Amino acid sequence: MKSLFLSAALASVVAMPAMANKAFVSNEKGNTVTVVDTDTWEVLAEFDAGNRPRGITISPDGKKLYVAASDDDTVRVFDTETYKEIHTLPSGPDPELFVLHPSGNPLYIANEDDNLVTVTDTETRTILAEVPVGVEPEGMGISPDTKFVVNTSETTNMAHFISTEDYKIKHNVLVDQRPRYAQYTDDGKRLFVTSEIGGTVTVMDIDDTGAPTVAGKISFEVPGVLPEWLQPVGLKVTADGSKIFIALGPANRVAVVDGATLEVKDYIIVGQRVWQLGFTPDQKYLLTTNGNSNDITVIDVEKEKAIKSVQVGQQPWGVVVTPN
Amino acid sequence: MxxxxxxxxxxxxxxxxxxxxxxxxxxxxxxxxxxxxxxxxxxxxxxxxxxxxxxxxxxxxxxxxxxxxxxxxxxxxxxxxxxxxxxxxxxxxxxxxxxxxxxxxxxxxxxxxxxxxxxxxxxxxxxxxxxxxxxxxxxxxxxxxxxxSRAMRADAVAQFALWKRWPRWFLIHGSNPEDQALAGAYRRAAKKFGGRIAEEREFEDTGGSRRTDTGHVLVQRQLPVFTQDADDHEVVIAADESDVFAPYLPFHLWTPRPVMGAAGLRPVTxxxxxxxxxxxxxxxxxxxxxxxxxxxxxxxxxxxxxxxxxxxxxxxxxxxxxxxxxxxxxxxxxxxxxxxxxxxxxxxxxxxxPILLYDGRITVSVSPQDGFLHQVSPLDTLGLDKPESSCTAFN
The missing domain is CATH 3.40.50.2300 (Response regulator)
Structure with missing residues (x-):
């Protein structure tokens, strides 16, 4: 780890015009985070991240990395240059996924064991609120206007719309079995919820008040792959809303869906048990974590092709890339 | 009440x-x-x-x-x-x-x-x-x-045995009606998936209490004798819903073989x-x-x-x-x-x-196994498929 200090020091001395971005990948089994350079696709480092790191995100200034260390019942916060732990945040038990307010504060955390969403102040490191939700809360999304946080509960099979003002649930929408992930479009007019066991993505239209209406469902079909293996998990939408990428778990594929027609355009073969997705800031590339092949796949967003795979730690789970 | x-x-x-x-x-x-x-x-x-x-x-x-x-x-x-x-x-x-x-x-x-x-x-x-x-x-x-059903559990075991290429089975069943019924499910599973019952024996339930202070001494002498001279087999399958003998089988067999069914690798929900x-x-x-x-x-x-x-x-x-x-x-x-x-x-x-195959500590495997195909769902390879069931109550 000493050499990393050195490179960090060098970087601060030599004023570089454009710093390369770093991708941080949480390795659920390896208990580490792997750092990958998004220009050269070289692995820069791998550092200890606590027990069973899963959810991973980054502060808007790119300085702090948040990792949900599920088996430590805490969120660990790391310096993105030195990879040293700065402090931990109270998260409630078994944190898995979370979403950070675009301002950097607070952090909204799903606690699977307690049927709660915990709202944690990232500055004072205190819990601001605990919101009771359905059984096994998992996916977390935040509306671009920051008025709503959406949580999906895996056994209740709902998307809960929590007001960020009073932390009350304002809307509940039933979706298919085992909802895993919630993602708004950048204009806030659409919300996508993936259902792993149901094998579908529920598409909701969001009105001006933030209220949802189910607009349709996306389903998947790949010749030669059992329908049971087409299990949507992670999902990302391009900034212009034109392309939706959906990780299909044990089907080892990422579906590309047309944002306007909601038709599946293509299936990109990636590594095994593809789980979560993350864009580079310019959205030229999309990274996928492949839990059973211990690598990430780099997808060229424009060409919709897998261009590279990078070996990371054991059972990669989540991925986030530093902002510009 | x-x-x-x-x-x-x-x-x-x-x-x-x-x-x-x-x-x-x-x-x-x-x-x-x-x-x-x-x-x-x-x-x-x-x-x-x-x-x-x-x-x-x-x-x-x-x-x-x-x-x-x-x-x-x-x-x-x-x-x-x-x-x-x-x-x-x-x-x-x-x-x-x-x-x-x-x-x-x-x-x-x-x-x-x-x-x-x-x-x-x-x-x-x-x-x-x-x-x-x-x-x-x-x-x-x-x-x-x-x-x-018993058939689903038996099929789950049978698929694993055949995936492992253990086609010849030594079936040991109890003497009570439910043990006999389970033995029937294993015979049917063998036929369905291409296994063969190489040897079949009944372990009689003579009643009495299950445990005694030094029961293992007797078990260690009796079980090898009971299982000796069986036709060649790769695996022993125990049908013992009454819980009379199966837990004694592993380590006491005449011919050392893995045990599945009521002991060893068990099909569970x-x-x-x-x-x-x-x-x-x-x-x-x-x-x-x-x-x-x-x-x-x-x-x-x-x-x-x-x-x-x-x-x-x-x-x-x-x-x-x-x-x-x-x-x-x-x-x-x-x-x-x-x-x-x-x-x-x-x-x-x-x-x-799906049926979990459990060794007493961990999930060893889950059936249906890879390669057992079905036109509707691989899950329908376990138990009675539509053409095999004479049920008309839902028609």
Whole structure:
């Protein structure tokens, strides 16, 4: 780890015009985070991240990395240059996924064991609120206007719309079995919820008040792959809303869906048990974590092709890339 | 008669709603018939007082949490009786207006009680009885089988044996009727998947207590003799529902071979160490609530009530026929910590489900195995497929 200090020091001395971005990948089994350079696709480092790191995100200034260390019942916060732990945040038990307010504060955390969403102040490191939700809360999304946080509960099979003002649930929408992930479009007019066991993505239209209406469902079909293996998990939408990428778990594929027609355009073969997705800031590339092949796949967003795979730690789970 | 009332009262928590909020009360009962039982060979398998009921308690909490967002309240009554009081207990449940009944009973009791329940328009969830006939010529239109059949368990074992290329089996079965029935399921599984019963022996149940202070001394001398001179085989399969001999087989065989079935690698619906597919959270919820590890009966009762809860949520109804029709329709699917949705076979009301193969500590494998194909669902390679079942009750 000493050499990393050195490179960090060098970087601060030599004023570089454009710093390369770093991708941080949480390795659920390896208990580490792997750092990958998004220009050269070289692995820069791998550092200890606590027990069973899963959810991973980054502060808007790119300085702090948040990792949900599920088996430590805490969120660990790391310096993105030195990879040293700065402090931990109270998260409630078994944190898995979370979403950070675009301002950097607070952090909204799903606690699977307690049927709660915990709202944690990232500055004072205190819990601001605990919101009771359905059984096994998992996916977390935040509306671009920051008025709503959406949580999906895996056994209740709902998307809960929590007001960020009073932390009350304002809307509940039933979706298919085992909802895993919630993602708004950048204009806030659409919300996508993936259902792993149901094998579908529920598409909701969001009105001006933030209220949802189910607009349709996306389903998947790949010749030669059992329908049971087409299990949507992670999902990302391009900034212009034109392309939706959906990780299909044990089907080892990422579906590309047309944002306007909601038709599946293509299936990109990636590594095994593809789980979560993350864009580079310019959205030229999309990274996928492949839990059973211990690598990430780099997808060229424009060409919709897998261009590279990078070996990371054991059972990669989540991925986030530093902002510009 | 032991009677525990479990009530989960839902409190509404917010103003605006995207779902039609229509208050519904869902009353269910778990009726457990406890025949006189001998102590199990292993005290790890001691029958807990709240066997099965603990699953109901968790299901009420799970369904109740979801219910808070919909205005649905769940109340499940649990009743345990000796066999001679079973009919009166069911009458009392029906007189209370309960129309969703989870039965923990043997085959004969199940059929009789289900027919009584049908007179009052009640739906029965079979959480225990494994007889193949209940899914065949003895099936009933008001019964959903959440418990797997003996055939499903035997097929799960058979597929693993053949995946391992262990086609020649030494089948050892007990002498009681349920052991014989299970042996029949293994013979059928051998024929279905291309295995061969190379040798078959019966281990007679001579009665008496299961454990004695130095019983292992005798076992160590007797078992090798009992298993000697068998025709060549790759695996020993034990059919011992009565729990008389199977746990003694591993390490005491004349010819050292892996054991599957009632000992060694066992086909189960759940076990306390199952963690895949999000089951860890389920296990933790169960342990926190009950202070013990989950058993198959708990899971099967929990799953029965989750089937009910899921059908209520999707139909916004508590009408028994509406719930039954929805459950066996193509629309129904449920996540049950098995990696694939569980659904019902419309031809006989059997829940399709993967079977875990458990060695006493971990999940060793999960059936159906790779390569056992089916035109509808690989899950239909376990148990009675449509052409194999003569059930017409759902037609």
């Amino acid at each position: 032991q009677r525990i009332l479990m009530v989960f009262l839902a409190a509404l928590m917010w103003g605006g709603m995207s779902i039609d909020l229509a208050a519904l009360e869902i009353k269910a009962a778990v009726l457990r018939i406890d025949p006189p039982r001998l102590a199990p060979i292993s005290r790890y398998e001691k029958f807990p007082e709240d066997n099965g009921f603990a699953g109901a308690q968790l299901a009420d909490e799970d369904n109740g949490t979801t219910g808070t967002f919909l205005g649905h309240t769940y109340e499940t009554t649990t009743v345990a009786v000796p066999p001679e009081e079973a009919d009166a207990a069911l009458d009392a449940i029906l007189a209370d207006g309960i129309r969703f009944i989870i039965l923990m009973a043997d085959d004969a009791d199940l059929t009789r009680l289900a027919d009584r329940a049908a007179q009052d328009g009640a739906v029965v969830f079979n959480a225990q009885a494994e007889g193949v006939a209940l899914r065949d010529n003895e099936c009933r239109a008001n019964v959903l089988h959440v418990a797997p 759940i076990h306390g160490a199952h963690e895949a597919w999000g089951a860890t959270q389920f296990q933790r919820r169960f342990e926190e609530l009950t202070g013990r590890y989950i058993r198959e009966e708990d899971y099967q009762v929990w799953l029965s009530l989750r089937v009910l809860g899921e059908a209520v949520i999707r139909t916004s109804s508590n009408d028994p026929q509406t719930i039954l029709d929805y459950a066996i329709s193509d629309e129904f699917e449920l996540a049950a910590f098995k990696g694939v949705p569980v659904t019902f076979r419309p031809w006989n009301g059997q829940l399709r489900q």
